[in-house]
Amino acid sequence: MSETATATLPPAMTRSAPLDVDALYRSCADELFAYACTVVRDRSAAEEVVAVTFERALARRGRFDPRRGGPRAWLFGIARHAAVDELRRRGRTATWTHEPPDAAVPDPADAVAERDEADRRRAAVAAAIDRLPGRDRELVALKFHAGLGNAEIAAVLGISATNAGSRLHRVLTTLREACRAAS
Amino acid sequence: MLRRDPALSPESRADLDALDAALAGAPDADPELTALVADVAAARPAPGDDARARLEARAAAASAAAAATPRPGRPRTRRSRRLVGALAATCVVAGAAVAVSEQAHDGGGVLVSGTEMKQEMARPGESSASAGAAAPEAGDRTAPERAAPGVASGATGGTVPDRRVRRAVDQTVRVAGDGVASAAGRAERIVTAAGGHAARSTVRERGSDPGAELDLVVPTTRLDATVAALGRLGRPVALDRQADDVTDEAVALEDHLRDARAERAAARLALARATGDERRAARRRELRVLSSRVARLAGQVRALRRTTDEATIALRLVTADASAAAPVDDGAWGPGDAWRDASGVLRVAAGVGLLLVVVLLPVALLGGGGWALLRGGRRARDARLIDGA
Numbered sequence: 405m406s407e408t409a410t411a412t413l414p415p416a417m418t419r420s421a422p423l424d425v426d427a428l429y430r431s432c433a434d435e436l437f438a439y440a441c442t443v444v445r446d447r448s449a450a451e452e453v454v455a456v457t458f459e460r461a462l463a464r465r466g467r468f469d470p471r472r473g474g475p476r477a478w479l480f481g482i483a484r485h486a487a488v489d490e491l492r493r494r495g496r497t498a499t500w501t502h503e504p505p506d507a508a509v510p511d512p513a514d515a516v517a518e519r520d521e522a523d524r525r526r527a528a529v530a531a532a533i534d535r536l537p538g539r540d541r542e543l544v545a546l547k548f549h550a551g552l553g554n555a556e557i558a559a560v561l562g563i564s565a566t567n568a569g570s571r572l573h574r575v576l577t578t579l580r581e582a583c584r585a586a587s
Numbered sequence: 588m589l590r591r592d593p594a595l596s597p598e599s600r601a602d603l604d605a606l607d608a609a610l611a612g613a614p615d616a617d618p619e620l621t622a623l624v625a626d627v628a629a630a631r632p633a634p635g636d637d638a639r640a641r642l643e644a645r646a647a648a649a650s651a652a653a654a655a656t657p658r659p660g661r662p663r664t665r666r667s668r669r670l671v672g673a674l675a676a677t678c679v680v681a682g683a684a685v686a687v688s689e690q691a692h693d694g695g696g697v698l699v700s701g702t703e704m705k706q707e708m709a710r711p712g713e714s715s716a717s718a719g720a721a722a723p724e725a726g727d728r729t730a731p732e733r734a735a736p737g738v739a740s741g742a743t744g745g746t747v748p749d750r751r752v753r754r755a756v757d758q759t760v761r762v763a764g765d766g767v768a769s770a771a772g773r774a775e776r777i778v779t780a781a782g783g784h785a786a787r788s789t790v791r792e793r794g795s796d797p798g799a800e801l802d803l804v805v806p807t808t809r810l811d812a813t814v815a816a817l818g819r820l821g822r823p824v825a826l827d828r829q830a831d832d833v834t835d836e837a838v839a840l841e842d843h844l845r846d847a848r849a850e851r852a853a854a855r856l857a858l859a860r861a862t863g864d865e866r867r868a869a870r871r872r873e874l875r876v877l878s879s880r881v882a883r884l885a886g887q888v889r890a891l892r893r894t895t896d897e898a899t900i901a902l903r904l905v906t907a908d909a910s911a912a913a914p915v916d917d918g919a920w921g922p923g924d925a926w927r928d929a930s931g932v933l934r935v936a937a938g939v940g941l942l943l944v945v946v947l948l949p950v951a952l953l954g955g956g957g958w959a960l961l962r963g964g965r966r967a968r969d970a971r972l973i974d975g976a
Contacts, residue, residue: 429646438631445976447632447638450632451641454634455641455645487973492972525626526630529629530630537974538976539974542973548628548631569595570594570595573599577602580620583623
């Protein structure tokens with residue numbers, strides 16, 4: 405996998421062409437990992453989820469129906485089921501993926517005041533994401549990390565576009581408040 | 588797109604659109620959202636080099652394994668949908684074919700009537716023997732004919748008796764509105780020429796319901812030819828035949844008559860041999876009783892023979908306004924017959940389809956409801972698992 409993998413599909417992958425699962429996977433492998441990690445909150449489990457997603461996508465490539473949604477939504481739907489299976493198998497809450505920043509400790513140096521503000525803001529956003537319920541955290545991963553559209557998010561979650569938009573707006577409001585509180 | 592979703596408030600839609608712009612890196616995007624996007628991206632988990640290597644290895648192994656197995660092919664949903672549609676159409680057609688064949692075998696409807704008319708009207712004025720031979724196919728449901736009707740063998744002891752069948756025909760013919768009287772007169776002449784007579788006739792030449800009803804009696808041997816000739820008075824509308832096999836009754840009566848005659852002959856002989864007045868008087872009384880019985884039985888045999896030697900035709904002449912039934916096939920199979928047959932098949936197919944819907948709809952509703960419940964329950968369980976992580 406390349407670190408420079410982009411969110412765009414390879415040119416050969418059109419709706420009329422047979423689904424190239426390998427190319428699709430490689431184009432969004434990092435996004436899949438970010439999504440899985442956000443949902444299961446464990447890096448090793450996220451790695452397993454990503455691998456299982458690719459294996460299942462290979463096995464089901466003949467069942468992809470472009471009339472029911474785009475390839476990325478189809479792949480992230482498989483990833484969601486794999487993440488749920490992982491959570492069900494483990495049967496426990498995940499560990500933190502990173503150390504939340506300690507926003508209560510001030511940096512007295514004036515020269516780095518601006519940098520600290522950015523760091524505080526990012527730490528606050530990260531902490532706000534961690535405090536989100538699992539389903540809202542999942543929305544953050546699908547919208548921000550994976551770059552899916554609202555219709556694709558609705559298809560992955562099996563909800564209506566209206567519901568997806570409402571929930572996304574609520575999450576956005578929460579994150580903006582966290583940003584403003586940290587600023 | 589959110590712009591097409593009417594349920595979200597305008598402010599929410601605007602916020603989400605602004606978020607999309609910030610995610611796309613638009614230069615005029617909201618600065619706050621642009622910063623938020625950057626902050627969230629900074630918190631995005633990324634795989635390390637080791638993780639990437641492991642994932643790459645697993646992906647390569649999975650691809651190699653998949654390449655070794657045959658490709659699954661096209662989505663099954665489309666093919667299965669076609670297969671289900673083909674099976675459903677086959678079931679409907681098969682059910683329609685079975686129902687139509689059952690209808691034909693039952694002998695009801697136009698098809699059977701058309702067969703009757705075709706066999707009787709094809710050769711008008713045919714001899715009684717061949718007409719009688721064709722008669723069994725013309726709607727007799729009681730007994731097959733072995734010889735010309737109305738012929739009794741009587742004293743052929745030991746041979747199979749000829750069948751005796753009482754026949755009746757109900758016939759409706761459509762005539763012109765002003766031709767009822769002339770058609771009725773022609774009907775009576777036809778019957779008279781065939782050796783029969785009109786037992787009763789009612790003719791209405793004018794009024795709101797012009798028409799005629801005639802009860803005609805003809806020799807059974809001339810029945811088919813007479814029915815054919817009466818059908819040519821106008822346009823045949825309906826033709827119903829009834830046949831009642833009374834052979835057993837006739838044979839029993841004749842047996843009783845034969846026995847009674849034998850007893851009478853014995854009584855005569857006994858009277859001739861009787862001596863004494865008392866004995867002769869007794870023999871005479873016995874002979875009178877037996878003679879009375881012979882006469883009664885002979886009368887019954889003659890009456891039964893008349894009912895089988897003669898057939899009745901209930902002829903009804905209707906005009907265009909009064910006719911109600913559909914015209915009967917006159918022997919030729921044309922577009923009208925094709926339309927009737929096709930509409931019959933379509934009616935049967937529609938009935939079969941309706942039955943399938945009535946039977947399968949509750950099953951489908953129950954199944955659909957159960958599936959929806961299961962799906963909703965699974966979705967709720969998945970949400971709880973994700974929330975609990």
